Structure formats: structure tokens, C-alpha cells
Amino acid sequence: LDKKQRYNFHNEFTDLHVYEQAEIFTTLDKEQRQRVYQYLTPKELSDTFDAIEDDPEEVVKYFDEMSLKYVAELLDNMYTDNEVDLLGQLDKHKLAKYLGLIDKDKANEIKSLLHYEDKTAGAIMSTDFASIVSSQTVRSAMQVLREEAENAETIYYDYVVNNDKRLLGIVTLRNLLMSDEDALIGDIMTTPVMSVKADDDQEDVAKMIRDYNFLAMPVTNYDEQLIGVITVDDIIDVIDEESAEDYSGLAGVDTEEQTENPFKAASKRLPWLITLLFLGMSTASLVSHFEGLLSEASILAVFISLITGTAGNAGTQSLAVAVRRLAVKDDTEQSVVRLIISEVFTGLVIGVVTGIAVTLIVGIWKDNFVLGMVIGLAMMSAITVANLAGSFIPILMDKIGVDPAVASGPFISTLSDLTSVLIYFSIAQVFLKFFITS
Amino acid sequence: LDKKQRYNFHNEFTDLHVYEQAEIFTTLDKEQRQRVYQYLTPKELSDTFDAIEDDPEEVVKYFDEMSLKYVAELLDNMYTDNEVDLLGQLDKHKLAKYLGLIDKDKANEIKSLLHYEDKTAGAIMSTDFASIVSSQTVRSAMQVLREEAENAETIYYDYVVNNDKRLLGIVTLRNLLMSDEDALIGDIMTTPVMSVKADDDQEDVAKMIRDYNFLAMPVTNYDEQLIGVITVDDIIDVIDEESAEDYSGLAGVDTEEQTENPFKAASKRLPWLITLLFLGMSTASLVSHFEGLLSEASILAVFISLITGTAGNAGTQSLAVAVRRLAVKDDTEQSVVRLIISEVFTGLVIGVVTGIAVTLIVGIWKDNFVLGMVIGLAMMSAITVANLAGSFIPILMDKIGVDPAVASGPFISTLSDLTSVLIYFSIAQVFLKFFITS
Numbered sequence: 001l002d003k004k005q006r007y008n009f010h011n012e013f014t015d016l017h018v019y020e021q022a023e024i025f026t027t028l029d030k031e032q033r034q035r036v037y038q039y040l041t042p043k044e045l046s047d048t049f050d051a052i053e054d055d056p057e058e059v060v061k062y063f064d065e066m067s068l069k070y071v072a073e074l075l076d077n078m079y080t081d082n083e084v085d086l087l088g089q090l091d092k093h094k095l096a097k098y099l100g101l102i103d104k105d106k107a108n109e110i111k112s113l114l115h116y117e118d119k120t121a122g123a124i125m126s127t128d129f130a131s132i133v134s135s136q137t138v139r140s141a142m143q144v145l146r147e148e149a150e151n152a153e154t155i156y157y158d159y160v161v162n163n164d165k166r167l168l169g170i171v172t173l174r175n176l177l178m179s180d181e182d183a184l185i186g187d188i189m190t191t192p193v194m195s196v197k198a199d200d201d202q203e204d205v206a207k208m209i210r211d212y213n214f215l216a217m218p219v220t221n222y223d224e225q226l227i228g229v230i231t232v233d234d235i236i237d238v239i240d241e242e243s244a245e246d247y248s249g250l251a252g253v254d255t256e257e258q259t260e261n262p263f264k265a266a267s268k269r270l271p272w273l274i275t276l277l278f279l280g281m282s283t284a285s286l287v288s289h290f291e292g293l294l295s296e297a298s299i300l301a302v303f304i305s306l307i308t309g310t311a312g313n314a315g316t317q318s319l320a321v322a323v324r325r326l327a328v329k330d331d332t333e334q335s336v337v338r339l340i341i342s343e344v345f346t347g348l349v350i351g352v353v354t355g356i357a358v359t360l361i362v363g364i365w366k367d368n369f370v371l372g373m374v375i376g377l378a379m380m381s382a383i384t385v386a387n388l389a390g391s392f393i394p395i396l397m398d399k400i401g402v403d404p405a406v407a408s409g410p411f412i413s414t415l416s417d418l419t420s421v422l423i424y425f426s427i428a429q430v431f432l433k434f435f436i437t438s
Numbered sequence: 439l440d441k442k443q444r445y446n447f448h449n450e451f452t453d454l455h456v457y458e459q460a461e462i463f464t465t466l467d468k469e470q471r472q473r474v475y476q477y478l479t480p481k482e483l484s485d486t487f488d489a490i491e492d493d494p495e496e497v498v499k500y501f502d503e504m505s506l507k508y509v510a511e512l513l514d515n516m517y518t519d520n521e522v523d524l525l526g527q528l529d530k531h532k533l534a535k536y537l538g539l540i541d542k543d544k545a546n547e548i549k550s551l552l553h554y555e556d557k558t559a560g561a562i563m564s565t566d567f568a569s570i571v572s573s574q575t576v577r578s579a580m581q582v583l584r585e586e587a588e589n590a591e592t593i594y595y596d597y598v599v600n601n602d603k604r605l606l607g608i609v610t611l612r613n614l615l616m617s618d619e620d621a622l623i624g625d626i627m628t629t630p631v632m633s634v635k636a637d638d639d640q641e642d643v644a645k646m647i648r649d650y651n652f653l654a655m656p657v658t659n660y661d662e663q664l665i666g667v668i669t670v671d672d673i674i675d676v677i678d679e680e681s682a683e684d685y686s687g688l689a690g691v692d693t694e695e696q697t698e699n700p701f702k703a704a705s706k707r708l709p710w711l712i713t714l715l716f717l718g719m720s721t722a723s724l725v726s727h728f729e730g731l732l733s734e735a736s737i738l739a740v741f742i743s744l745i746t747g748t749a750g751n752a753g754t755q756s757l758a759v760a761v762r763r764l765a766v767k768d769d770t771e772q773s774v775v776r777l778i779i780s781e782v783f784t785g786l787v788i789g790v791v792t793g794i795a796v797t798l799i800v801g802i803w804k805d806n807f808v809l810g811m812v813i814g815l816a817m818m819s820a821i822t823v824a825n826l827a828g829s830f831i832p833i834l835m836d837k838i839g840v841d842p843a844v845a846s847g848p849f850i851s852t853l854s855d856l857t858s859v860l861i862y863f864s865i866a867q868v869f870l871k872f873f874i875t876s
Contacts, residue, residue, distance in 0.1 A: 017632075017650060019649050019650045019651070051651075142615070145615060146615050146616060149612050149615055149616045150616070155612055155615070156594050156611070156612075156653075173594070173611060174587050174593055174594075177580070177583060177584050177587055177593070178584060178587045178588070194455075209674075210674050210675075210678065211457050212455060212457045213457070213489075213671035215594075215653065215670070232653070232670055232671075232674075233651035233670075235674075236647075236648050236651075236670075236673075236674065236677065237648075239674065239677055239678065239681075240648065240677065240681075243677075243678075243681035243684075243685070244762070246681075246685055247681070247684055247685055247688060247758065247762065248758065250685060250688050250689060250758070250847070251688060251754050251755055251757070251758030251759075251847065252751065252754065252755060253754075253755035253758055253759060255758045255759050255761075255762040255763075256762070257759065260776060260777070260780040261780075262780055262783035262784040262786070262787050263787055265759075265780065265784040265787075266784050266787035266788045266791070269752070269755050269784070269788060270788055270791055270792075272751075273748065273751055273752060273755075273788060273792060274791075274792065274795065276747070276748065276751055277744075277748055277792055277795065277796070280743065280744040280747045280748055281744065281799060283743050283744060283747070284740050284741055284743070284744045285740075285803075287739060287740045287741075287742075287743065288737075288740045291736055291737065291739075291740065294732075294736040294739045294740075295733070295736040298729055298732040298733040298736060298739070299726075299729065300739075301725060301729075301732045301736070301738075301739035301742065302722050302723075302725045302726045302729065302732075303722055303725075304725075304739065304742045304743055305718065305721050305722070305725065305742055305743065305746050305855045305859060306715075306718040306719065306721060306722045308743050308746070308747070309714070309718045309721070309746070309750075309851065309852050309855050310711065310714065310715055310718055312747075312750075312848075312851065313690065313710075313711055313714055313848035313851070313852065314707070314711060316689050316690065316691075316847060316848055317689055317690060317691035317707050317711075317848075319689070320685065320686065320688070320689030320691055320693045321689075321691060321693050321695065321703075323693075324682070324685065324693040324694070325693075338698060339698070342698040342699075342700055342703065345700035346700040346703040346704050346707070348700070349700050349701055349703075349704035350704045350707060350708055350711060353704070353708055353712075354708075354711060354712065354715055357712065357715065358715070361719060365723075409688070409689065409754060409847050410750075410751035410754055410755075413747065413750065413751070413851065414747050414751065417743045417747050421743060
């Protein structure tokens with residue numbers, strides 16, 4: 001019975017797409033996983049592991065359930081880039097243990113790959129690539145690709161190197177197919193070829209692959225030697241990751257959090273909220289200074305949330321525009337200044353329009369146009385300042401090397417509460433006798 | 439001289455990558471563009487036009503500068519999917535004019551493609567694909583691909599059809615290279631093959647390509663006939679577009695706006711801000727009802743922005759988590775309810791923690807623990823309600839078929855201002871005599 005069950009499982013599982021295998025594998029319990037380790041060879045399971053997209057920190061835990069030999073063989077059959085992601089999560093002791101078990105050349109390669117900083121081209125590149133030399137004929141290059149086809153991440157973009165492994169050009173498999181079999185690679189290759197350095201930011205690589213519609217990008221060291229390739233599927237993950245970060249940054253919360261446990265979720269969101277709470281307390285203490293004013297004219301309290309709310313909304317819009325502009329454009333000194341000026345003027349225009357609207361509404365509603373004007377003027381100024389903060393702060397953060405996405409919407413709106421309240425009560429104080437007596 | 443200039447420009451321009459050609463072309467002025475039309479053949483310029491990623495509405499304006507014949511030939515050489523993007527922008531009269539000039543078969547194809555709704559698989563698919571039949575040998579299939587290589591969007595993923603054009607399976611060029619030349623396609627193809635329907639949402643296609651790491655996806659009609667392919671480079675644009683939309687939605691502003699003209703920018707942002715201003719006016723009129731309470735205890739005004747601000751921040755976090763969860767997960771009835779419950783409880787936990795913190799801070803600061811408790815209790819309730827709104831509203835929108843991303847951060851925080859103020863003053867009214875007299 002067990003044999004038959006094993007046979008069935010083996011066939012059904014390996015017939016699935018590796019993505020589905022990974023989805024299924026990660027939902028199994030420990031006992032079921034043990035059976036998988038028996039039913040599948042490490043080589044078969046290595047494809048599944050290549051496709052698991054869970055946090056590597058979680059994935060390496062599976063290793064503890066396998067025999068050392070099984071792990072070694074599994075790792076040996078994985079693509080190097082995924083392997084490095086996993087091994088990078090282990091402590092030194094465990095890492096040495098596993099590296100000792102796999103092929104020496106591969107172990108050395110992994111050691112050098114582990115040195116690349118997170119989110120660089122080196123950290124996401126694969127070293128399983130096919131390269132051809134410029135003196136080969138198309139026929140012989142095709143033969144190389146046939147041999148490499150099983151192990152290389154891609155054979156559709158083939159990089160041409162000289163005898164020193166220096167990157168010279170690129171031929172696509174499409175070019176090869178369309179060329180005469182006796183043609184020399186050196187004659188048909190496209191040159192110069194765009195490449196990135198191993199310590200380039202993964203976002204820059206993503207931008208190039210996206211703009212140029214490439215399927216892969218070669219990575220070189222500082223001697224211009226080809227050391228890896230980055231394929232488009234890895235770049236899609238980078239794009240996803242970066243956009244999720246931007247989105248999370250704007251909301252001030254990690255939106256990829258998977259927990260449905262309220263205590264865990266709360267513990268992740270609280271630090272930021274508590275920080276902002278202290279900023280909010282400053283606003284409260286500022287209002288507190290104006291308590292005399294407020295007891296004379298309690299009507300002023302009616303419009304606090306209207307002014308802080310609208311300015312906060314406008315500031316959040318400015319922030320989002322500025323963060324995106326910083327991400328997309330080359331932020332030369334000049335364009336950055338232009339961005340701030342443009343945002344402040346946009347704030348002024350918005351402020352004038354909403355200010356006039358509010359002046360009229362409040363003036364008619366409370367039959368007090370001086371009060372209306374105070375509210376309108378406060379709103380106009382508060383929005384202009386909020387737009388200044390919304391554009392200036394992310395740019396400042398960018399300049400001092402902090403990810404501008406950290407300047408979240410909640411931060412800008414809480415900060416704008418402070419400035420709005422200050423502006424509002426200062427203006428109100430000046431005009432107090434006019435709208436109280438009128 | 440002109441001849442030499444022409445020769446130089448021609449060579450330098452066509453040596454560039456099409457992306458760079460497009461970048462350069464779109465910065466030229468009208469006179470310079472006129473010269474480009476003279477220097478380059480329509481066929482040469484068609485590659486540039488394939489790569490222009492500007493708003494199609496802008497791109498079609500260039501057509502008016504060319505002779506009819508030039509436009510027709512340019513269109514004839516573009517990839518169908520890009521061509522359709524452009525022609526879709528024209529009015530009926532102009533469209534008929536251009537369609538009359540190009541190849542009849544192609545014109546009919548374009549007419550049928552123009553019917554697909556925006557953001558569906560049909561609208562982004564290309565009809566320039568290579569297909570092979572299952573009874574072919576690998577050798578003859580390779581021959582087909584060699585012939586199609588110049589015009590097909592991709593030859594790396596090759597879809598296998600039967601005589602009725604029904605989609606049967608897929609072979610990758612990698613498979614073909616690794617197979618015996620005499621093998622039958624039917625024997626080496628992978629089957630079943632995943633496909634999408636022409637009216638499927640482009641986001642669903644993006645999800646599949648991303649999860650399965652495909653380079654392309656076949657599109658079929660309801661008779662299972664292959665009618666197009668979607669390649670990974672188009673999917674990257676979809677992913678970019680969708681994430682920019684999510685980001686813009688959260689901030690309540692189109693962050694892809696390129697204008698630095700404050701009036702244009704303001705006119706795009708104002709409609710949403712004015713809408714929210716009216717919601718803010720409701721909050722103001724609510725506070726107005728409590729003016730009696732406020733004149734008795736002007737201290738209450740001190741904490742309005744603290745409570746509305748913190749609740750707004752928590753609500754924005756909930757909103758962002760809910761919108762992302764809706765986008766990523768299969769939203770079964772059950773998981774949606776679980777999400778709301780989880781968010782409300784998270785709000786409760788956050789509310790209790792910040793509530794206690796605020797109670798202590800305000801209690802000590804104002805030496806009035808009853809007041810502290812009122813503020814703390816109000817904050818706890820306001821946050822819980824904000825989290826309910828932040829998770830419930832996007833889910834509700836999703837259910838009634840509205841994009842949940844429309845429920846922006848500014849909307850949730852403005853709405854939460856209203857509920858927070860109501861909660862705050864209601865609680866304050868109940869405890870009024872205790873904290874005023876104490």
C-alpha cells in the first residue's frame with residue numbers, strides 16, 4: 001500500500017507546476033513533510049524549493065527536518081541565487097556544516113555571493129548562466145546552449161565574453177536562430193551591451209529591465225568580467241517588493257503583514273503610532289497655550305478638525321507626489337527645488353480656492369464673515385505649509401540618505417496638525433475682537 | 439551637407455536602443471521631428487514608436503505631422519498591441535482614414551482588437567505570435583520559428599494548436615533545443631497549458647505570470663482558440679500601472695501627474711479635497727452642536743486634534759492592510775469577515791495601549807485623572823471605530839464592484855474625524871461634572 005501511495009504522490013506532485021508544488025508544500029504539517037522527504041528525491045524537491053517565495057527565514061527551518069545528506073543534495077540542485085537566499089539566513093555554525101557537504105567550487109561561489117549586501121544586484125543575481133565566446137560560430141554556440149540548457153537560468157539572452165571573461169556583447173537566441181550557422185558570434189553580437197555592477201541597487205536594475213524590456217541583465221565586477229545574470233522573473237519580485245514598501249511607507253504600516261493575530265498586528269503598528277502620539281501631544285500642548293482664547297471664543301474649537309483635516313489631506317497628496325517623483329526621476333538639485341516650489345504654489349492655489357469656499361460657507365452659516373475670513377485664511381496658510389512639509393521632508397530625507405518612504409502619510413498629517421493649529425490660533429488671536437464683537 | 443547630416447543622424451539614431459530612440463524622439467520639437475520623418479523610413483521609425491511609453495493620446499498627435507502614406511507604413515510595421523493602443527485614441531473619422539490605408543487583414547484584426555475593454559487581457563495582448571502544430575517535428579517547428587522570428591513578439595514560448603487553432607500545449611524554445619530533431623511536438627509539449635480569456639482582468643494575468651515566472655501567457659477565445667499572447671514586458675507595465683494606482687489611491691491623488699504647473703496640479707487635486715471638505719464641514723457642524731459643552735470646558739478643545747489625528751492614523755493603517763489583503767488574497771466571504779474582526783480587535787488592542795498612555799499623560803499633565811480617563815476612553819473607542827471603518831469600507835466597495843483603492847487615506851481620516859469627534863464629545867458630556875469639579 002505504502003509503495004502505491006508513494007508512487008501516486010510522486011507522480012501527481014511532480015506533474016504539478018513548481019509554483020503549485022511550492023504552494024502545497026508550504027501548507028503541509030510536519031508529519032506530511034516528513035513523508036514528502038521520503039517520497040521525493042532531493043533533486044525533485046529542489047525544484048519545489050526554488051519556487052517557494054516565503055520568507056527565507058521560514059524556509060530554512062525545513063532543513064532541520066531533513067538528513068544532512070538530503071539537505072546537501074537539495075542545495076546542490078537549487079539555483080544558486082535561491083540557495084544563497086536560504087543559506088544567508090543560517091547562523092555561522094549551521095552554514096559551515098551545510099557548505100562542507102556540497103561541492104567545493106559551489107561552496108566557494110556561495111561564500112562569495114553571501115558577501116553582497118541585501119538589495120544589490122549581487123544579492124539577486126544568479127551565477128547559473130550560459131556564456132559564449134566571440135570567436136565561436138553560431139553552430140558551436142548553439143551546441144554550448146544545448147548543453148547548458150538544463151542548468152542555466154536563461155538561454156534566451158546569451159552574453160559574449162572574451163578569454164578573460166570580460167563582457168563584450170550579447171546575442172539573443174532569436175538572433176542565433178536567424179543567423180547563418182557558420183557566422184561568427186563576434187560578427188552578429190550586439191555591442192556595447194548594457195550591464196550593471198554587483199553593488200548596484202536592485203531598483204536601478206529593475207528600472208533598466210523595465211524601460212528596455214530586457215529578459216535579463218548581465219552583472220560584472222570592476223574588471224568588467226561577467227559574474228552573474230539577473231532574470232526578469234527576479235526583477236518582477238523586486239518591483240513587487242519595492243512597490244509594497246512604498247505603499248506600506250505611505251500608510252505607516254507593513255501591509256504585507258500576514259498575521260491575523262490582533263496582538264501581533266498591534267505590536268507591529270504601535271511603535272509608529274506611539275511616536276506620532278507624542279507629536280500629537282505637542283499639538284495638544286500648543287492648543288493648551290491658547291485655552292484663554294478658546295474660552296473667550298469657543299466657536300474656534302468648531303473648526304479645528306476641519307482645518308487640520310484638510311491641510312493634512314493636502315499634505316498627504318504632496319507627500320505622495322514627491323515620493324513618487326523622487327523614485328522615478330533623476331533628482332538633480334534643480335528639479336528638486338522646482339518640485340518644492342511647484343508643490344508650495346499648488347498648495348497656495350488649493351488654499352485660495354478652499355479658503356474662499358470656507359470663508360463663504362462659514363460666513364453664511366454663522367452669519368459672521370470676519371470669522372469666515374479667519375477660518376479661510378487659516379486654511380489657506382495651513383494647506384500651503386502642509387504642502388511645503390509634504391514635499392520638503394521626503395526630499396530632505398532622501399538627501400541625508402534615509403528612504404523618503406519613511407515620511408509616511410500619518411507623519412505628515414500629524415506634523416501638519418501642529419503647524420495648522422499654530423497658524424489657526426495665531427490668526428484667530430489677531431482678529432479676535434473683530435469677529436467676537438461683530 | 440544635408441545628405442551627410444542625414445546619413446550621420448540616420449546611423450547614430452538607428453544604432454541606439456529603441457528605448458533611447460523613444461526618449462530622444464519625445465523631447466524633439468516640431469521642426470526637428472519633421473526632419474526625422476525625412477531622415478528615417480516609416481519602418482525604421484516604427485521601432486521607435488513601439489517603444490514610446492507616453493500617453494497614447496499624446497503620441498497620436500504626431501500622426502498629424504506626417505503624410506498619410508508615412509503613417510500607414512509606420513502603423514503597418516508596428517506591433518499590433520501598440521498600434522491598437524494608439525488607434526484607440528483617434529476619433530472615428532481619423533480611425534477609418536488610417537485603417538483604409540493599411541493592409542485589409544490587419545485592419546480587420548485591429549478593428550476586432552479595438553473592441554476589448556481597457557485593462558483586459560484582450561486589450562494588452564499581441565496578435566503577432568508564432569504558433570506550431572502538434573503533428574510537426576521539432577525540426578519543422580524550428581523552421582517555422584526562424585521564419586516568424588522577425589515579426590513575432592516572442593519565439594521563446596511557443597504555443598501548440600490543432601487544426602482548429604485550439605490551444606493544446608506549450609513548448610519553450612529551450613525544450614525544442616534540448617529535444618531530438620525528429621521528435622513530434624505533440625510528444626514533447628507541456629500540457630495542459632495555462633491560458634487566460636480575452637476578457638480576463640489584466641491584473642489576474644499579471645498575478646499568474648508573476649507567480650509562475652512565465653515569459654508569456656496565451657489568450658484564448660471561448661472556443662479555446664489561441665487568439666493572442668501577452669509577454670512579460672507588457673505585464674511589468676501592468677504591475678507598475680496597478681501599483682501606481684494603489685499608491686495614488688491611498689494618497690487620494692494621481693501621483694503619476696507630470697505637470698509642474700501649480701494650476702493644473704491644483705485643478706486635479708481639488709475635486710477630491712473639496713469633497714472631503716464637505717465631509718469635514720459635517721464634522722464642524724457636529725462640534726458646533728457641542729459648543730455649550732465646549733464653552734463650559736474649553737480644555738476639551740485641547741485634545742480634539744490629538745484624538746482625531748491618532749484615530750485617523752490607525753484607520754489609515756487598517757485601510758492599507760485591508761486594500762492590500764483584498765488585492766493579494768482570494769477574498770472568500772469567510773476571510774473577509776475574519777479580516778474585519780482581526781482589524782477591529784487590533785484597533786481595540788492599539789486603543790487600550792494608547793488609551794492608557796494618554797490617560798496617564800493627560801492625568802499627570804493636567805493633574806486631572808478623570809479628564810485623562812475621558813481622553814483615553816475616547817481615544818480607545820475612536821481608534822477601534824477607525825479600524826472598523828478602515829477595513830469595512832474598502833471591503834464594502836470591493837463587494838459593490840468599486841475599486842477599493844478609491845477609499846483613500848484622506849477619506850478614511852476625514853471620516854474618522856467625524857466619528858472621533860462624536861465619540862469624544864459624547865463621552866465628555868457624560869463625565870462633564872466629574873472632571874470639571876475635580
